[in-house]
Amino acid sequence: MNTILVVDDDAHIRKLIRLYLENSNYGVIEAEDGGEALGLLGKEKIDLAIVDVMMPHIDGYELTEDIRSFLDIPILMVTAKGESQDKVKGFRAGTDDYLVKPFDPVELILRVEALLKRYNIRSETTVKVTNTIIDKEKLVVQSGDKSVTLKRKECELLAVLASSPGKIFTRNQLIEKIWGYDYEGDERTVDVHIKRIREQLEEFQDITITTVRGLGYRLEESHV
Structure with a gap:
């Protein structure tokens, strides 16, 4: 059973979310603010966090950044703030998805399921292609005596292609897998990350990221 941490200073919202999550066979742990949430994350096994934005002491943006600094779990922001700039701020803080209040509880469950599925796909620590090993936990790519460290999104993007x-x-597929389907940014974000990955892997001879004009990208094995 997956355990969901629900962080909201409104007890009624926590109760509503708990009801629907438990009816869908999830375990639920509640926290009424960011400080309590961080304490629970340090001692409980949490599979996903649902985080409200407007909370005292530590708001949802700051809490999301704190979680991202030491845990790689899916985060769903639930908030009354629905403006584009608020969503962008949430994604920049590290949230995976964004749901605006008032929300349909059924949609909340569907988004939780989608996030858990996406993270479960990425749950294996390493991906291997020919002689190249991508370590998603350490953010390291290694082939023989060559080794580079990537940023998290770069490593996740490379791992998806290598899978x-x-x-x-x-x-669009890459954005949905790495940034979530509610991502408000430009498609060129993918191009920028691909460019950085290619620069980092310049000396790696057994894998190549190819641009498929008008479509997207694919990773190819080079048997050398």
Whole structure:
């Protein structure tokens, strides 16, 4: 059973979310503010966090940044703030998805399921293609005596491509897998990350990221 941490200073909202989560066979732990949430995250096994933005002491943005500094779990922001700039701020803080109050509890459950599925797909620590090993936990890519450290999104993006060598991923597919389907940014975000990955892997001869004009990207194995 997956355990969900619900962080909201409104007891009625926590009760509503708990009811629907428990009816969907999830375990639920509640926290009424960011400080209490961090304490629970340090001692409980949490599989996903649902975080409100407007809270005393530590708001949802700050809490999300704190969680990201030591845990790689899915985070769903639930908030009354629905403006585009608020969503962008949430995604920049590190949230995976964003739901605006008042929300449909059924949609909340669907988003929780989608996030857990996405993280479970990424749950294996390493991906290996030919002689290259991508360590998603350490953010290290290694091939023989060559080794580079990537940023988290770069490593996740490379791991997705490497999970299906030869498969073409569109920019939209990559954005949905790495940033979430509610991401408000530009598709060129993917291009920028791909450019950085290519620069870092310049000396790696057994894998290549190819641009498929008009479609997206694919990772190809180079048997050298």
